[in-house]
Amino acid sequence: MKTKTINIYSYSELSKEAKEKALQKYREYNQEIFWQEEMLESLKGLFKNCSGISLKDYSLGEYNSWIKVDFTNEEVENFTGKRAMAWIENNLLYNIRISYYGEKRKELRKYGSYYYAGKIKPCPFTGVCYDEDLLDDLLKEIKEGTDLKTAFEGLATIYQKIINDEIEYENSEEYIREHFEANEYEFDKEGNQI
DSSP, rough: OEEEOOOOOOHHHHGGGHHHHHHHHHHOOOOOOTTHHHHHHHHHOOOOOOOTEEEEEEESSSOOOOEEOOOOGGGGGOOHHHHHHHIIIIIHHHBBBBSSSEEEEHHHHGGGGHHHHHHHBBTTSSSSHHHHHHHHHHHHHTTTOOOHHHHTTTTTHHHHHHHHHHHHHHHHHHHHHHHHHHHHOOOOOHHHHT
């Protein structure tokens, strides 16, 4: 039997060349988008909290994303301007605002200025920041004069942007370094993970 001894390094202890190799290998083999399920749940949560519309079909990812929606009243899909904002207020925003009545309102007051009656709850669908991204984009499109159907189906574009931003961040040196350190990855002298 033969015994070999090797030195083990943390990421911060590697040479510049070894760090580059470790980063490159991580990028090659990591194909997972860590928050993708939460992103999809945020989108589904928006439709779940909106009356009068349903998510009929979708294909979402980093390329060629699309969404098909179905309104219970076909007239509504062409609403723009004030009519569209009124519909959004009555069918979506009303459902996610903090109630003016009841004990829940008093309980939430202790959390500060983001939690008062009439205010839309932060991250109202799932509690994840993607809720805000989708809701903000939907409201922005409607305020700019987009009809309801186009605005809702346009959420595929913001979803795709969120995915691509997440992929870019997850491949950044900062993210990978933090990932290596948090999970206590170990490397040999050349930057190969052990």
